[in-house]
Amino acid sequence: MILCIVAIMLGQVNGARSLATGIGADMIVQPPNSTFLSGISGAPVPAKIADVLRKVPHVAVAAPVIVNLTAGASLETIWGIDYASFNALRPFVFISGTPFQGPNDVIVDDYFARSDKGHHVGEMITILTHEFRICGIVEHGKGGRKFLQIRTLGGLMDNPDNASLFYLRSDDPNNEDLIRKEIVATPGLSDYQVKTMAEQLSMLTPEHLPAFTIALDVVIGIAVIIGFLVIFQSMYTAVMERTREIGVLKSLGASKGYIVNVVLRETALISICGIALGMLLTQLIKTWMSYRFPTLPFFVTADWWLRGTLIAFAGGILGAIYPALKAASKDPIDALAYE
Structure with a gap:
């Protein structure tokens, strides 16, 4: 987006x-x-x-x-x-x-x-x-x-x-x-x-166009919020569904840092896959628009590819921090008894 x-x-x-x-x-x-x-x-x-x-x-x-x-x-x-x-x-x-x-x-x-x-x-x-x-x-x-x-x-x-x-x-x-x-x-x-x-x-640059930068920041802000909420909901649900697995890991001696690391690594993998898919879809949309709407310029600079990647990745990691801490704080006895 x-x-x-x-x-x-x-x-x-x-x-x-x-x-x-x-x-x-x-x-x-x-x-x-x-x-x-x-x-x-x-x-x-x-x-x-x-x-x-x-x-x-x-x-x-x-x-x-x-x-x-x-x-x-x-x-x-x-x-x-x-x-x-x-x-x-x-x-x-x-x-x-x-x-x-x-x-x-x-x-x-x-x-x-x-x-x-x-x-x-x-x-x-x-x-x-x-x-x-x-x-x-x-x-x-x-x-x-x-x-x-x-x-x-x-x-x-x-x-x-x-x-x-x-x-x-x-x-x-x-x-x-x-x-x-x-x-x-x-x-x-x-x-x-x-x-x-x-x-x-x-x-004729974004900095000189009225409200252009503001509009761009608003769009990016909305995208970050959406990404944050989607990852947060996904990872929170994943943590709740794996409560018993987390209990097993903690009973075997896994530290809080290890549990947090497991959740964040899974989040990073999901984010990387999502970023790759987003880039592919962007290229497909560009090709489609050049055919369907040739008069509408579609232009992405190299720095925005990098910015988009960093924003998406950061939004995903931030959305997973609370679920990761939630998983790490579970009591192993309660987690093992969870059904």
Whole structure:
């Protein structure tokens, strides 16, 4: 349970970082007071600001974008793009189909195309309660999974001429500081946030996401409590069922430490078997989810494999301590008479 929930939660963070890396931009320009989390700020600024940014020295490409987080049948992010400039950051790689042919077209990535029962070029899908035709399927990794024309998505949000943010590509990464200074010095843009993609990506970590660490700690705490109670109940029952055996051991001279050691060794063996089974099930779930839900990242780092192992083992041992002490404290005469 720990590994699967952590994998899904970390997968969302790492998936967002991976998609942002694939855009091909060097810098990002956001409106004043906007959050580093794309998709929750709406489209508050005119898209024509991109024309101003293109005139800034050393800016090779400026692409206005709308990033809209929606909560329909599932939580997803819809991207509104100016195809020419967004494609200039890093070209789309089409698996099938073509770029936009009309305002009601949508480009999707191959992960989305494989989701559910599969999607194909020419199929109509529902986005924000409107029907759109899939005009092209592209390789994943370039920002999002569904792309509409920026004016189309802006119109659905009642802001047809606006954007959420702007992605920039410089003529030389060494000129990023110069670009930042030029933008801040431009009238009307002095309050805008100008960051390199490295700075933006550094914010996409669990430590910077609201309540992420708290939620993760709560999940782990619940898992530890469940593991503790299950082991406690199992070992307490085992001790009660083996009262006579414990009496025989104590009558033969077994010390309290020996009895405790026997119970804890059995607990450790059960915990190790459970950990191995949990790891196997996690891998099977990962394989199943990659097939059934390809758009949902499932990511477990090596340190979380180790953390999960230690947490499960510690929870098991802690749950067995009281039953072990209970067994060790039994009077051998009473234990031998137990039926």
